Amino acid sequence: MYRIPKYAPEFDQFDIVFGGSLKADNRWLVMASLIPWEDVEEKYSKLFVANNGRPAIPVRVALGALILKEKMKSSDEELIEQIRK
Helix, strand or coil: CCCCCCCCCCCHHCCCCCCCCCCCCCHHHHHHHHCHHHHHHHHHHHCCCCCCCCCCCCHHHHHHHHHHHCCCCHHHHHHHHHHHH
């Protein structure tokens, strides 16, 4: 089952915990702006059947994690450790 999120994060308006915000030229923001998220979301949602099982994680989280993992050349475990820091 997949539920299309009602809210898509605006990363350029994301407040950093210790203060400030992300710069517009941040490499991850630039990369995220190149991805047609609505199209990806629509295609991704069609891969799931309705009302069956636990809802899948949002495509931005799934695809974002895969992109980070590949760009950082890390394993699944290393990526999770980096995210937890």
